[in-house]
Amino acid sequence: MTAGRSLSCVARPTGAAPPNDQEKDRGDLTMQATQTAVAVPAAGAGKLIKIFVFATICVLAAELIGIVNVPMGGAYKVVLLPLLWALLIAAAWGMASKALPGPLKVTNDLQALSAAVLQPALLLFVAKLGVLVGGNLPKILSAGWALVFQEFGHFFGTMVFGLPVALLLGIKREAIGATFSVGREPSLAIIGEKYGMASPEGRGVLAEYMTGTIFGAVFIAIFASLITSLGIFHPQALAMGAGVGSGSMMAAASGAIAAQQSPEVAKEVAAFAAASNLITTTIGTYFTLFLSLPFTVWAYGKLEPILGRGREVKVETVTTEVSHEPAVKLNFIELLVVWVVAGAMSLIGNYLVYKTAPDAASIAGLGIMIGAVILGHGIYLLTRRVVPAVVWVSVVAMALTYPSMPFAADVAALTGKINFLAMTAPMLAFAGLSIAKDVPVFRSLGWRIVLVSLMANAGTFLGATIIAQFFMHPV
Numbered sequence: 001m002t003a004g005r006s007l008s009c010v011a012r013p014t015g016a017a018p019p020n021d022q023e024k025d026r027g028d029l030t031m032q033a034t035q036t037a038v039a040v041p042a043a044g045a046g047k048l049i050k051i052f053v054f055a056t057i058c059v060l061a062a063e064l065i066g067i068v069n070v071p072m073g074g075a076y077k078v079v080l081l082p083l084l085w086a087l088l089i090a091a092a093w094g095m096a097s098k099a100l101p102g103p104l105k106v107t108n109d110l111q112a113l114s115a116a117v118l119q120p121a122l123l124l125f126v127a128k129l130g131v132l133v134g135g136n137l138p139k140i141l142s143a144g145w146a147l148v149f150q151e152f153g154h155f156f157g158t159m160v161f162g163l164p165v166a167l168l169l170g171i172k173r174e175a176i177g178a179t180f181s182v183g184r185e186p187s188l189a190i191i192g193e194k195y196g197m198a199s200p201e202g203r204g205v206l207a208e209y210m211t212g213t214i215f216g217a218v219f220i221a222i223f224a225s226l227i228t229s230l231g232i233f234h235p236q237a238l239a240m241g242a243g244v245g246s247g248s249m250m251a252a253a254s255g256a257i258a259a260q261q262s263p264e265v266a267k268e269v270a271a272f273a274a275a276s277n278l279i280t281t282t283i284g285t286y287f288t289l290f291l292s293l294p295f296t297v298w299a300y301g302k303l304e305p306i307l308g309r310g311r312e313v314k315v316e317t318v319t320t321e322v323s324h325e326p327a328v329k330l331n332f333i334e335l336l337v338v339w340v341v342a343g344a345m346s347l348i349g350n351y352l353v354y355k356t357a358p359d360a361a362s363i364a365g366l367g368i369m370i371g372a373v374i375l376g377h378g379i380y381l382l383t384r385r386v387v388p389a390v391v392w393v394s395v396v397a398m399a400l401t402y403p404s405m406p407f408a409a410d411v412a413a414l415t416g417k418i419n420f421l422a423m424t425a426p427m428l429a430f431a432g433l434s435i436a437k438d439v440p441v442f443r444s445l446g447w448r449i450v451l452v453s454l455m456a457n458a459g460t461f462l463g464a465t466i467i468a469q470f471f472m473h474p475v
Helices: 021-030 043-063 082-095 108-135 137-142 145-170 174-179 185-194 201-229 235-241 247-258 263-307 332-354 360-384 389-401 408-415 420-434 436-443 447-472
Strands: 068-071 077-080
Touching: 043 082, 043 420, 043 436, 077 201, 082 145, 082 201, 082 247, 082 420, 082 436, 108 137, 108 247, 108 263, 108 332, 108 360, 108 389, 108 408, 108 420, 108 436, 137 263, 145 174, 145 235, 145 263, 145 447, 174 201, 174 263, 174 447, 185 201, 185 263, 201 235, 201 247, 201 436, 201 447, 235 247, 235 263, 235 447, 247 263, 263 389, 263 420, 332 360, 332 420, 360 389, 360 408, 389 408, 389 436, 420 436
Parallel strands: none
Antiparallel strands: 068 077
16 A cells, blocks of 8 residues: 555547557656656645644554454454554544544645655654564575565466456456556556556556555455464465565555564564565566566456456446645655654554553664664665665665674664554554545446455465465475
C-alpha cells in the first residue's frame, strides 16, 4: 500500500483511432505516476502539526485496543494487531470527515500531506528492520537459494493465483494488468507505456493499484495471520513471503506472522521479511517488465480459450482521471520533524503494548535509527536519487549491527529496546489518513476485478512462501 501518488491518465473513447506520435508522447508523459507536472505545494507547519495530532490519536486508540485474537475453529486463528486498528481507525476518520466539525476534518490537502509524511516515516521503520537484518545477516545468508528463488514466487505468484480466477469470472484482458504484479507505481508506468491506461490492461492495473491502496495492508495482515496459524510453513519462509515490495504491506504481513512467534523468532521474522522486501524493491521493476508481464501475456493466451470460453462480463470502466492532490514537498527540517515525531509515537506504543518505558537507552536507540535514516537519505540525495532511499537506509542500518563492526552489540542492544511492531502503527496511521480520497474511484470498480486483485496479493505472499519452504525444507 502506497497511498497518495498522483495519477492522471486521459481516457480514449472505445473505437477511437490509435494515438498519433504526438498524442502517444503526451500520454507517456501524462501517465508517469511519480512525475506529475504540477506545482508542488509546501507542507505548512499548522497542517503538519494537525496530521501529527490526528495520527497520534489513532495510534493511542489502536495501542489501547491492543492485540485481539479471533478464533477460526480448532487451532486456527487470526491475530489483529494494533497496526491494523491504527489503519482502520485512521481510514474511518478520513471517510467520516464530511460529517465532522471543521477542526476534526481530514481534508483532501491533509490527506495529501499524510501521504507525503508516510514516505519518510517508513524510512524509520526501514532503519529498524535494517539493524535487525545486520545482526542476523549470517543467518539470512545461510538461507541461500531459498532467499533467491522465493523472489520468483513474488513475481509469478500474482499471475498463478489471480489469472485463472479472473478468467473463470469472465474477465478478459483486464486480467493481465490486474495479475502481472501487485500493481504499485512502477507497474502503472509499465502498463501505461505499453498499452495505455485507457486500455483493458490499463483498467486492470489501476484496479489492482486501487485495491492495494485501500485494502492491501488490511487484507495481507489477515491473510498472513491465517496462513501462519495453519502451522505448515516455517516462520522464515513466511517472513520471506511477507517481502512483497510494499513497505506498509510488508509491515502488516510480517507483524501478523511475528505475533504468533516467540520474541527471538519474531526478530528473525522481521529480519527475513526486510531482506526479502529489499530484494523485491530493488529488482522489482526490471523483473516485472522483462519476465512477469511477458509471462502473464503468454499465460493469458494459453488459458483464456480454456477457462474463459463463453464467459465474458463487462468490467466497469474506471475513470482514469484520478485527481489526487499534488505531491507535497517536505524540506529537510520538516523531514527531521517527521522522523522525530514518528519515533516518539513508536515509543508510546512500545510502552503501552510491550511495557518498555521510554528510558535513556530506548531514546538512544531511537536516536541511532534516526541517524541512520539521515545518513542514508543524504547518500540518496548525493547519488542523484539513482538508487531508492530505502536501499541506502537499509545498508547504513545493517552496517551498524553487522557482527564484525565495532559497537555492533551495543547498537543492537539499544535499538532492540524498541519492538519493531511498535513502529508499524504510526506508519499505518499515516497511510489510513491518506486513503479516503481514493474511495470514490474504488467504488467504481466491479467486485470481480477487486476479488482478482486480492487474489493477486494473496498469490505474491503464498507463492514466495511455498518456494522458500521448499528450498529450506525440501519434501
